[in-house]
Amino acid sequence: MSGLPIKQLVHDVLLQVHEADQHQLIYCQDCQRPVTAENYRVQVQGEHQHHFVNPDGVVFELSCFQAAPGLIIAGKATDHYCWFQGFEWQYAHCEYCTTQLGWYYENALSESFFALISGYLRAGK
Numbered sequence: 222m223s224g225l226p227i228k229q230l231v232h233d234v235l236l237q238v239h240e241a242d243q244h245q246l247i248y249c250q251d252c253q254r255p256v257t258a259e260n261y262r263v264q265v266q267g268e269h270q271h272h273f274v275n276p277d278g279v280v281f282e283l284s285c286f287q288a289a290p291g292l293i294i295a296g297k298a299t300d301h302y303c304w305f306q307g308f309e310w311q312y313a314h315c316e317y318c319t320t321q322l323g324w325y326y327e328n329a330l331s332e333s334f335f336a337l338i339s340g341y342l343r344a345g346k
């Protein structure tokens with residue numbers, strides 16, 4: 222990774238995607254603004270989609286993305302109740318409407334990804 226702030230880097234990439242192919246964008250279900258794109262979908266621990274149950278018994282279906290330029294990462298990194306071994310998580314909010322869409326994960330090797338709640342996303346038009 223270069224010395225540029227990662228937020229700036231991913232924003233630049235999203236803008237390029239925006240111009241290139243709107244069908245590739247994935248939108249926040251709440252405010253309908255683009256937050257990530259199809260080509261950012263990644264597999265984590267062998268799967269793109271994961272199902273997890275939080276401590277309150279709520280089931281989440283998550284999709285993993287390498288980047289999500291329309292999201293704000295918030296909160297202090299923690300491994301408390303972490304669903305991905307070796308990673309710490311922070312909250313990931315839509316930067317437009319601030320709805321929490323999922324979580325941002327990063328490990329000691331600076332490997333990172335977003336795990337976003339599938340039902341809170343809408344695929345391209």
Ligand SMILES: [Zn+2]
Pocket residue numbers: 249250251252253254315316317318319320
């Ligand atoms: Zn939103």
